[in-house]
Amino acid sequence: MSAATQHGHTPYYFVPAPSRFPVMAATGLFFVIFGAGQWINGADWGKFLVLFGLLFWAYTMQGWFRQAIGESEGGLYGDRIDVSYRWAMSWFIFSEVMFFGAFFGALFWSRLYSIPVLGSLQNAILWPDFKAVWPSLQPGATASPAGTIEPFVTMGPWPIPTINTALLLTSGVTLTLAHHALIAGKRGLTVGWMWVTVLLGVLFLGLQGYEYYHAYHELNLRLDSGIFGSTFFMLTGFHGFHVFVGMLMLLFITIRIMRGHFTPQRHFGFEGAAWYWHFVDVVWLGLYVIVYWF
Structure with a gap:
């Protein structure tokens, strides 16, 4: 929540546009959990799936937070x-x-x-x-x-x-x-x-x-x-x-x-x-x- 918004100059409530980020975050976590399950059960390739899931999830989070910061600094948050x-x-x-x-x-x-x-x-x-x-x-x-x-x-x-x-x-x-x-x-x-x-x-x-x-x-x-x-x-x-x-x-x-x-x-x-x-x-x-x- 940024300080750029001022009372009276922003919408009463901001409704964001449809976003791909929730699905992307869930996908990254799916690969993390699935890979970890395979890894602990002896499948060596599971650790690479865990790494991929973590990197994909981190990429998604930075994009999601960057968008939220941009909306905040753009004066959309009241x-x-x-x-x-x-x-x-x-x-x-x-x-x-x-x-x-x-x-x-x-x-x-x-x-x-x-x-x-x-x-x-x-x-x-x-x-x-x-x-x-x-x-x-x-x-x-x-x-x-x-x-x-x-x-x-x-x-x-x-x-x-x-x-x-x-x-x-x-x-x-x-x-x-x-x-x-x-x-x-x-x-x-x-x-x-x-x-x-x-x-x-x-x-x-x-x-x-x-x-x-x-x-x-x-x-x-x-x-x-x-x-x-x-x-x-x-x-x-x-x-x-x-x-x-x-x-x-x-x-x-x-x-x-x-x-x-x-x-x-x-x-x-x-x-x-x-x-x-x-x-x-x-x-x-x-x-x-x-x-x-x-």
Whole structure:
């Protein structure tokens, strides 16, 4: 949503012309899912189909967003479009809350219910050697008497997770400073704080990549390390993906600000990306406390 439109000079509600982009986006995702399904089932050509689908989908998205930006900067978006964008972003973030809620729920269920039940007296006969201890309380306890899971060491909160927490919290501050600078009409200062925010996001991703390398090669903590390994990598991995997406959002918003888009009065494109980034920060705080400390 750009700032180029002014109240009273735009249509009450903008109805776009028929577009090919929704069908193209769905086609790209079809090739991604179909190729991934073939790939994991042993068909080596599936990875090329996944790559094609991702490239086709990315091409479609850039064209779609370019068209929306052009409509916005062309003065076609009025107040009703602004409201629709705000509702759309709000519901999108709500769906992301439910997405992460499912993984947090799996973590709580396995830790607080499944493991104690498996270690109860009534299951002692069926599994006498089972250790009803969550791995973070006893590093290396895989509760696998059959040896199906190799011993591993859990990931502690220091130093990388704590440093990443500081980076994300700092990025939230710099993003807020950029927002205030934009409202004050200080475009140069806004661009500066935005670049700092993008850099902090890149540093977070780099440290998380090193953390994964450390987990696999030094701690023997992998995705197949039982329920602890699967929940750890699914939660932190999907969060890292969301950081990557949020960083791209902020990067493109920064480029738009440098090109003169947005005004102090109307800049929901900026605000929507900021909402998403703050949501990512909040999710990480939950991960930091529950996954790394508890």
